[in-house]
Amino acid sequence: MRPRNVALTVLSCLLLLALVLAAQQPPAPAPPPDEQQPPQVTLELNRGGQARKIKLAFPAFRGPGQMAGDAGKAGRELEETVRRDLDLSGYFEIQGPDVLSGLALTGDVQQDLAAYRSTGNEVLLLGDVRTEGDRIVFEGRVLDLGSGQAVLAKRYKGPFTVSRRMAHTFADEVIRFLTGKVGIALSSIAFSSDRTGNKEIYVMDYDGADQRRITGHRSTSMSPAWSPGGGALAYTSFFNGPPGIYFADLASGKKRPVVASGSLNTSPSFSPDGRRIAFARSLDGNIEIFLADADGGGLRRLTNSNAIDTNPAWSPKGGEIAFTSSRAGNPHLYLMDAEGANQRRLTFDGAYNDGAAWSPDGDLVAYTSRREGAFQIAVTNVGTLETAVLTSGPGENESPTFSPDGRKIAFTSRRSGRKQIYVMDLDGGNLRQITTEGNNDLADWSRSVPEK
Amino acid sequence: MSAAVDHVLERRSRRAGRRPEAISLTAAALLHGVAVGLILLLPRLAPSPPALSFVPVQIIPAQALGVRRPASRPKARKPPEPEPEKAAPQPEPEEPVPEPPRKDVPVLPPEKPEKKPPEPKPRTEAGTGTNPAGTSPQPNPDGEAGRRGGPTGSPLGSSAFGSQIAGLDNPDFKFGYYIDQLLSAIDAKWLRPPLSDEVQAIISFRIERDGSITDLEVAQSSGYNSFDLAALRAVQNASPFPPLPRAYRHDSLGVNLIVR
Numbered sequence: 001m002r003p004r005n006v007a008l009t010v011l012s013c014l015l016l017l018a019l020v021l022a023a024q025q026p027p028a029p030a031p032p033p034d035e036q037q038p039p040q041v042t043l044e045l046n047r048g049g050q051a052r053k054i055k056l057a058f059p060a061f062r063g064p065g066q067m068a069g070d071a072g073k074a075g076r077e078l079e080e081t082v083r084r085d086l087d088l089s090g091y092f093e094i095q096g097p098d099v100l101s102g103l104a105l106t107g108d109v110q111q112d113l114a115a116y117r118s119t120g121n122e123v124l125l126l127g128d129v130r131t132e133g134d135r136i137v138f139e140g141r142v143l144d145l146g147s148g149q150a151v152l153a154k155r156y157k158g159p160f161t162v163s164r165r166m167a168h169t170f171a172d173e174v175i176r177f178l179t180g181k182v183g184i185a186l187s188s189i190a191f192s193s194d195r196t197g198n199k200e201i202y203v204m205d206y207d208g209a210d211q212r213r214i215t216g217h218r219s220t221s222m223s224p225a226w227s228p229g230g231g232a233l234a235y236t237s238f239f240n241g242p243p244g245i246y247f248a249d250l251a252s253g254k255k256r257p258v259v260a261s262g263s264l265n266t267s268p269s270f271s272p273d274g275r276r277i278a279f280a281r282s283l284d285g286n287i288e289i290f291l292a293d294a295d296g297g298g299l300r301r302l303t304n305s306n307a308i309d310t311n312p313a314w315s316p317k318g319g320e321i322a323f324t325s326s327r328a329g330n331p332h333l334y335l336m337d338a339e340g341a342n343q344r345r346l347t348f349d350g351a352y353n354d355g356a357a358w359s360p361d362g363d364l365v366a367y368t369s370r371r372e373g374a375f376q377i378a379v380t381n382v383g384t385l386e387t388a389v390l391t392s393g394p395g396e397n398e399s400p401t402f403s404p405d406g407r408k409i410a411f412t413s414r415r416s417g418r419k420q421i422y423v424m425d426l427d428g429g430n431l432r433q434i435t436t437e438g439n440n441d442l443a444d445w446s447r448s449v450p451e452k
Numbered sequence: 453m454s455a456a457v458d459h460v461l462e463r464r465s466r467r468a469g470r471r472p473e474a475i476s477l478t479a480a481a482l483l484h485g486v487a488v489g490l491i492l493l494l495p496r497l498a499p500s501p502p503a504l505s506f507v508p509v510q511i512i513p514a515q516a517l518g519v520r521r522p523a524s525r526p527k528a529r530k531p532p533e534p535e536p537e538k539a540a541p542q543p544e545p546e547e548p549v550p551e552p553p554r555k556d557v558p559v560l561p562p563e564k565p566e567k568k569p570p571e572p573k574p575r576t577e578a579g580t581g582t583n584p585a586g587t588s589p590q591p592n593p594d595g596e597a598g599r600r601g602g603p604t605g606s607p608l609g610s611s612a613f614g615s616q617i618a619g620l621d622n623p624d625f626k627f628g629y630y631i632d633q634l635l636s637a638i639d640a641k642w643l644r645p646p647l648s649d650e651v652q653a654i655i656s657f658r659i660e661r662d663g664s665i666t667d668l669e670v671a672q673s674s675g676y677n678s679f680d681l682a683a684l685r686a687v688q689n690a691s692p693f694p695p696l697p698r699a700y701r702h703d704s705l706g707v708n709l710i711v712r
Contacts, residue, residue, distance in 0.1 A: 052636060122629045147626035149699035180663050180694035
């Protein structure tokens with residue numbers, strides 16, 4: 001008995017000691033990196049204004065000019081793509097070789113800092129391209145022109161065929177380091193096109209490059225919707241009779257039906273977690289909004305009106321679904337909770353509003369609105385119901401979709417004759433046509449950019 | 453009677469039998485005392501963090517840098533090279549893979565952070581120097597200073613956020629573009645409550661390497677809860693900020709922001 005008690009005492013003492021020591025441990029090493037006490041900056045914030053563009057010097061890359069054949073082509077494409085990505089991002093005011101050629105540059109970067117600054121530049125982007133066998137090696141650097149110090153430096157290596165992707169990756173990295181924002185150079189746009197004679201689903205890079213066909217149903221396939229992760233599409237196709245919702249895995253190319261029963265299933269939209277799909281469905285002629293699991297199970301009806309309810313768009317935060325309903329006589333946008341409750345009207349202007357698309361932060365809904373007899377792209381703030389019309393004139397502007405950074409909208413327009421996809425800034429500026437072949441419409445911009 | 457005796461005897465025997473427990477209890481109590489004492493005492497023994505010094509200095513956004521670097525700066529360092537490719541970024545990738553961030557910074561000049569205490573006097577002339585940090589408020593020996601400066605000292609006469617006077621106590625942070633982006637990001641989220649122009653608060657926070665923020669707090673209250681909260685919200689909503697520049701050698705950047 002007694003020895004055991006003693007043992008207990010000793011044990012508890014040891015335990016306590018250990019505890020004390022343990023308690024002591026963290027504080028001891030805690031203040032150590034003190035010799036490098038991170039410094040403080042004090043700044044003053046005065047008042048409002050808008051983001052100023054970063055002035056970027058972008059001299060010609062070293063290398064592509066001296067490279068021949070495929071390597072030279074890849075190198076030039078890489079350089080052009082980086083420049084274009086940064087230009088399209090809207091964050092920069094770029095001085096390219098044409099402007100910079102007027103400067104007296106020595107070629108030694110540290111000696112040239114003042115020269116680059118003399119035309120107002122803040123940062124300098126340097127690229128170096130060379131080949132190693134059948135590989136292209138790209139080194140990109142950004143320097144702060146005030147200090148001459150590195151903001152970022154990256155090196156990429158791969159086959160010639162990935163030069164564009166290297167460029168996109170680097171451009172997004174430059175944007176991240178200089179603005180703190182996520183770039184969209186690696187995002188993609190899905191759309192439908194009749195360029196082969198049948199309406200099929202296609203995917204292209206955000207700038208219109210590398211357009212590739214996803215479906216080959218030789219029927220009518222349309223209204224693609226990206227899965228949140230960007231690895232798959234849901235779409236509508238008529239190839240098996242009545243329109244059904246189908247799912248295409250982009251990596252494997254495999255396709256499978258999600259819901260193909262009933263008389264009509266169209267306009268899929270993924271929930272932000274990718275597990276469910278909202279879509280318009282009809283059994284007997286009256287179209288309502290339904291939900292299904294991404295594998296087709298769990299079919300459930302969300303709306304129940306005598307009018308047409310269609311074109312659901314799941315909000316990025318997942319709590320709400322916007323949709324079009326003619327329950328008030330004309331088609332208008334409505335919101336409901338993702339369970340179907342709390343249905344309420346969102347648009348009141350005009351006599352036709354359809355095709356809701358959410359901004360990535362969930363603040364705005366863009367849609368097609370008929371104004372003075374013409375279809376235009378309009379945007380409504382979901383919180384304040386403030387509305388702006390972004391396009392004007394003839395041309396049937398419709399089916400908007402937001403870029404993943406919320407700064408641009410892609411949409412369909414007939415302004416050049418056939419239906420083509422255009423991209424514009426959120427204020428309607430910087431309009432660019434990104435498709436040319438056949439009729440192209442119903443674009444959906446991927447929601448996220450693959451994580452690096 | 454005998455019952456009372458029994459009672460006493462029983463108590464004694466119980467006490468005798470318990471002695472070891474009593475010892476351990478005492479030991480435990482003592483050790484607890486020691487532990488508590490240590491815990492209470494240790495933090496006081498640790499060196500207290502240095503007080504923040506506020507040194508009003510002019511910050512010149514890089515955009516306006518028409519001036520040469522002050523002579524005091526170490527000169528001509530090698531242009532930063534991309535770090536050596538250690539793990540080759542992928543053998544046969546469909547996609548190029550950015551190199552993982554490195555801890556080591558071989559591109560960095562072995563420069564000493566010259567910690568000369570900045571003059572505690574607000575300057576009003578323009579163009580202190582190129583670097584918002586680094587330059588202590590000495591007159592610029594170049595004489596080029598202020599070429600683009602306005603009368604307020606702001607090189608950005610027409611900039612989005614008007615003049616920015618800032619105090620820096622960090623000679624290491626030399627990235628004008630970064631300060632610009634930081635201020636412009638917060639600025640875009642700053643909704644000033646309708647209070648007198650005199651009202652101001654100081655918000656402090658720390659920017660981590662990846663641009664996220666920690667330790668966000670009111671360092672000096674405006675006296676108005678609504679104002680303090682609005683200022684905190686502006687910073688919170690503006691984050692994350694750009695990742696800290698590679699050549700900046702610390703793990704984080706402390707910022708004191710005067711909001712008015």
